[in-house]
Amino acid sequence: MRNLRLNSDSRRAARGDRAGALIRTGRILSRLGYLDEQFCQVEDLQDEASPNFAEEVATLFFKDSARLISNVEQALEKYPKDFNRWDAYMQQLKGSCSSIGASRMKSECMSFRDYCGQGNVEGCMRSFHKVKREHGALRQKLEAYFQLLRQAGPAGAATRPGM
Amino acid sequence: MAVVASETPFHVLAVDDSLPDRKLIERLLKTSSFQVTTVDSGSKALQFLGIHDDDASTVSVHAHQLDVAVNLIITDYCMPGMTGYDLLKKIKESSSLRDIPVVIMSSENIPSRINRCLEEGADEFFLKPVQLSDMSKLKPHILKSRCREHYEQEQQHQQSDSNSNDCSSPTNMSSSSDSSRKRKAEDNEEILPQKNRPRHS
Numbered sequence: 001m002r003n004l005r006l007n008s009d010s011r012r013a014a015r016g017d018r019a020g021a022l023i024r025t026g027r028i029l030s031r032l033g034y035l036d037e038q039f040c041q042v043e044d045l046q047d048e049a050s051p052n053f054a055e056e057v058a059t060l061f062f063k064d065s066a067r068l069i070s071n072v073e074q075a076l077e078k079y080p081k082d083f084n085r086w087d088a089y090m091q092q093l094k095g096s097c098s099s100i101g102a103s104r105m106k107s108e109c110m111s112f113r114d115y116c117g118q119g120n121v122e123g124c125m126r127s128f129h130k131v132k133r134e135h136g137a138l139r140q141k142l143e144a145y146f147q148l149l150r151q152a153g154p155a156g157a158a159t160r161p162g163m
Numbered sequence: 164m165a166v167v168a169s170e171t172p173f174h175v176l177a178v179d180d181s182l183p184d185r186k187l188i189e190r191l192l193k194t195s196s197f198q199v200t201t202v203d204s205g206s207k208a209l210q211f212l213g214i215h216d217d218d219a220s221t222v223s224v225h226a227h228q229l230d231v232a233v234n235l236i237i238t239d240y241c242m243p244g245m246t247g248y249d250l251l252k253k254i255k256e257s258s259s260l261r262d263i264p265v266v267i268m269s270s271e272n273i274p275s276r277i278n279r280c281l282e283e284g285a286d287e288f289f290l291k292p293v294q295l296s297d298m299s300k301l302k303p304h305i306l307k308s309r310c311r312e313h314y315e316q317e318q319q320h321q322q323s324d325s326n327s328n329d330c331s332s333p334t335n336m337s338s339s340s341d342s343s344r345k346r347k348a349e350d351n352e353e354i355l356p357q358k359n360r361p362r363h364s
Contacts, residue, residue: 038292045190045295053190060183092181095241095270099184099292 029145034138038101055146061100062139068093069132076128086124087116093131105134173305174198174231178208178238178250179268188237188268188293195298200233205245205253208236214257233263234305237289240269240276248280255284262312264304268293 029035039054046053072089079085094109108130115123175197179185185201192199202208212233236254240247247267254260267280270291277288286304289297 041292041294042187045187045194047194050190057183057186060186064181064183091241091271095291096181096183098270099181099187101292 029141033104034102034141036101036103038098040101042100055149057100058142058146061096061102062135065093065096065105065135068096069135072128072131076125081119081121083116083119083124087113090116090131102134102138105131105138108134172196172198173234173302174200175301176208176211176233176236177201178203178205178236178242178247180204180239180242184239184291191293191295191298192237194295195301197298197301205238205242205247205250208238208250209253212236212254212257212260214253214260234309235264235266235301237266237268237301239291240267240280241271248276248283251280251283251285262308264301264308266301266304 030039042057043054050056068089072086072093075082075085075089090109090112094106094113097103097106097109108127112124112127112131115127175192177185177188177192177199179188179201180203182203185203189199189201200211202211211231213231236250238247238250245253247269251265251267254263254265261284264286265284266287266289267277267285268289268291269276272290280288287300
């Protein structure tokens with residue numbers, strides 16, 4: 001359903017209402033809690049000299065977080081019930097989420113760490129699954145967002161949504 | 164001695180093992196008019212600063228240090244291998260580097276960790292994610308350390324100046340002036356800025 005909304009936004013964007021489409025996309029992302037205020041801070045660092053800064057950081061984040069997720073995954077397999085190790089790896093991922101404002105993903109990371117603290121293997125596995133799901137969902141949404149920004153061109157960049 | 168009111172930007176060395184975080188801190192610093200060098204580990208930071216891990220306590224001079232003046236070091240706490248805290252200790256143990264202000268960053272708000280860093284000589288502790296507003300806290304630390312350095316050098320200048328008064332008259336070739344001259348020479352060696360200390364720009 002939400003994807004449909006994005007599509008109708010994209011069509012409206014094609015008709016010239018690009019700024020409107022961006023604002024709607026941005027609001028969707030923040031209302032759904034995918035991204036928080038920190039992402040706005042990152043976008044605010046953009047200027048004429050670094051016009052794609054937020055997208056560059058996001059790209060680095062997804063590359064880095066994919067690696068960190070894989071670290072957790074391997075640790076879950078190779079070191080059963082090693083909650084300290086699991087927690088240490090997840091702490092790195094949580095820090096990364098913090099830096100870009102990935103709030104939903106971050107809160108799943110925090111759940112995982114809580115379960116580590118409780119020594120709850122089942123809880124860890126469940127929340128890790130959610131971390132991966134949020135990671136994928138955020139990547140999808142941000143890719144759509146940046147694509148819209150690119151389509152909108154300089155006009156779109158000027159009317160960047162205040163999230 | 165000229166007042167240091169330079170247009171040359173201050174140079175910050177940023178240390179963080181996370182690539183997106185390095186990109187962020189670099190941008191924050193550049194936006195705040197700092198010149199930035201980023202490295203991804205404590206050992207690379209020490210390398211850049213021109214000291215080796217094993218002999219941090221000895222003053223060692225490396226040629227490239229003549230070109231590199233670092234006015235502040237900002238480092239992440241949690242890093243594999245050498246933590247930010249370990250790096251802080253090495254810097255404070257080094258006679259050539261200990262006057263450079265150090266700021267620690269961490270995504271974890273742990274009071275005991277913060278206190279430990281401050282006790283070890285860190286000038287500031289930033290909670291991640293670091294904000295643009297945090298950048299305004301850096302310059303005061305740089306200026307404070309420069310004032311201290313300037314004051315120390317002034318003190319040594321004054322001491323050698325008072326010695327040179329004895330030596331100024333060429334006819335005054337008593338042994339006391341000889342020893343004053345010798346002392347002056349020694350003082351000059353002390354007051355000449357050490358090559359591996361941050362220079363005034």
